[in-house]
Amino acid sequence: MDYFIQQLINGLTLGGVYALIALGYTMVYGIIQLINFAHGEFFAAGGYMGVIFISWLAAQGVHPYVCLGIGLVLAMLYCAMLAMAVERLAYRPLRQASRLAVLLSALGMSIFLQNGLMLTQGQYDKAYPTEITAGGFQLGGLYISYMQCLIVALTIFLLVVLNLLVFKTRIGKAMRATAQDKVMSALVGINANHIIALTFAIGAGLAAAAGIMVGLYYGTVSYSMGFVPGIKAFAAAVLGGIGNITGAMIGGLIIGMVEIFAAGYISSQYKDVFAFIILIGVLYFKPTGIMGENVDDTRV
Amino acid sequence: MNQDSRQPILELRNVVSAYGRIRALKGISLKVFDGEIVTIIGANGAGKSTTLMTMCNVVKAVEGDIFYKGERINDVAPDQLPTRGLCQVPEGRRIFPRLTVTENLDMGAFFRRDSAGIKEDLERVYDLFPKLRERRRQLGGTLSGGEQQMLAMGRALMSRPRVLLLDEPSMGLAPLLVKQIFDIIATINGQGVTVVLVEQNANLALQCAQRGYVLETGSVVMEDEASALLHNPDIRKAYLGE
Numbered sequence A: 001m002d003y004f005i006q007q008l009i010n011g012l013t014l015g016g017v018y019a020l021i022a023l024g025y026t027m028v029y030g031i032i033q034l035i036n037f038a039h040g041e042f043f044a045a046g047g048y049m050g051v052i053f054i055s056w057l058a059a060q061g062v063h064p065y066v067c068l069g070i071g072l073v074l075a076m077l078y079c080a081m082l083a084m085a086v087e088r089l090a091y092r093p094l095r096q097a098s099r100l101a102v103l104l105s106a107l108g109m110s111i112f113l114q115n116g117l118m119l120t121q122g123q124y125d126k127a128y129p130t131e132i133t134a135g136g137f138q139l140g141g142l143y144i145s146y147m148q149c150l151i152v153a154l155t156i157f158l159l160v161v162l163n164l165l166v167f168k169t170r171i172g173k174a175m176r177a178t179a180q181d182k183v184m185s186a187l188v189g190i191n192a193n194h195i196i197a198l199t200f201a202i203g204a205g206l207a208a209a210a211g212i213m214v215g216l217y218y219g220t221v222s223y224s225m226g227f228v229p230g231i232k233a234f235a236a237a238v239l240g241g242i243g244n245i246t247g248a249m250i251g252g253l254i255i256g257m258v259e260i261f262a263a264g265y266i267s268s269q270y271k272d273v274f275a276f277i278i279l280i281g282v283l284y285f286k287p288t289g290i291m292g293e294n295v296d297d298t299r300v
Numbered sequence B: 001m002n003q004d005s006r007q008p009i010l011e012l013r014n015v016v017s018a019y020g021r022i023r024a025l026k027g028i029s030l031k032v033f034d035g036e037i038v039t040i041i042g043a044n045g046a047g048k049s050t051t052l053m054t055m056c057n058v059v060k061a062v063e064g065d066i067f068y069k070g071e072r073i074n075d076v077a078p079d080q081l082p083t084r085g086l087c088q089v090p091e092g093r094r095i096f097p098r099l100t101v102t103e104n105l106d107m108g109a110f111f112r113r114d115s116a117g118i119k120e121d122l123e124r125v126y127d128l129f130p131k132l133r134e135r136r137r138q139l140g141g142t143l144s145g146g147e148q149q150m151l152a153m154g155r156a157l158m159s160r161p162r163v164l165l166l167d168e169p170s171m172g173l174a175p176l177l178v179k180q181i182f183d184i185i186a187t188i189n190g191q192g193v194t195v196v197l198v199e200q201n202a203n204l205a206l207q208c209a210q211r212g213y214v215l216e217t218g219s220v221v222m223e224d225e226a227s228a229l230l231h232n233p234d235i236r237k238a239y240l241g242e
């Protein structure tokens, strides 16, 4: 029983991370129907920026949790700006081009960013300061690390803020309006380019937060860390119904849970396979995903 | 009064618009004066909707000039025009289907920052269309055709337009609703809003408007006082079904 609950907590942690990444895929898809294959790189860049900022601050003798807070915000901002630059350079010039052209541009950007990270940061893993990542507590037969608590709390916080932003604010309404009808949104005075850039920025900011969380959880980051979680989060977005915000959150949680439980009860060797089995299953049996089309109104 | 001596609020001069290599407007000139209702009539595919979209720069004019309030606006981004008071209710209404009625109306006032004024206008729109108030939390896409037309007009009014371009506001509506919509157009116009009205229902449009243009395959073939067009035998034959 303890083992089960332990897995549940691990699944929740991992699922939250996938959910944060999946949101970027789904929001960008919702607004320009692009599967942004470079999205996983924002996650990796976030993990690295986290190490860089947090280690530097820690070396100045700043309190560990203050380091964390500042590092998180800076990394999110950095990735938001990186994503806006990518959108401006690699996607906006192709706005009128075929979808295949943009998709290829995204793939190219992914390779470019990943190699950029390797060239500037080196090909070896980088470690988060252990004085920040270490620690935890025993609860009955369970061990819960402080980082796990932080990750779950931060994930919930970010998801709540995102929902408020998208569904309650003026700019969130404009985002949804732009996703639904670009010509009409121009006719009411909404600049689609601004909204698209903002969407990229928000998605990348969330991915950056996820990258830091993974770095804190596992202790290290690597330049190629964006690839596998990126594809799993994409599977989560498809599972939830691509373009749907609530769907991405649910999909992320499911993929995280399935992965942890499959690793715990079936085979840890094959844990990466299950997300792809789900992806193929969804595409085969219900391509619109859980929340796709007519189920609700939380599409972007 | 001699109209040509006045400065039009909106004017097209020899405007050509094309979709790819097909020219949908073949050099159109027309003038809209402050405070009037001008109607554009013509058969399907004549280029009426294209004319309105070109006025808003959604379809870019490849030749010719567009003037609004005395300024050439060919190079102004479409999303900047509502701010200046040029506003369109496009063909098919284009309600944001997954925004609620209130949210759709909010979007009409997107560029405005005077929240008190916006609130006031929201009430005014709800007074004009009480049906919308009842349904304010419903998703736009689930409204009936008539309600969607009201919402589209309401959304446009939320921007406090100077010039309102209406593309087939009566399309698909029952006769009673059509009359109601035309009454509202007259009311809006009475409050000082200039209206450009594209209509299939040429009879009603010409009764409502002061002047009219007749479009045929991308060219203006006639322009006159609305009453004159209404009694013109050629027009009656071609567009009024006689």
Ligand SMILES: Nc1ncnc2c1ncn2[C@@H]1O[C@H](COP(=O)(O)OP(=O)(O)OP(=O)(O)O)[C@@H](O)[C@H]1O
Binding pocket: B019, B022, B024, B042, B043, B044, B045, B046, B047, B048, B049, B050, B051, B091
């Ligand atoms: N997006 C488009 N791409 C290509 N051609 C178009 C497009 N929109 C309109 N056209 C063409 O341009 C011409 C004018 O179309 P437009 O929609 O302006 O006509 P209309 O007078 O509004 O007709 P209707 O009364 O049917 O609404 C038509 O021949 C149409 O086929």
Ligand SMILES: [Mg+2]
Binding pocket: B048, B049, B050, B091, B167
């Ligand atoms: Mg038309």
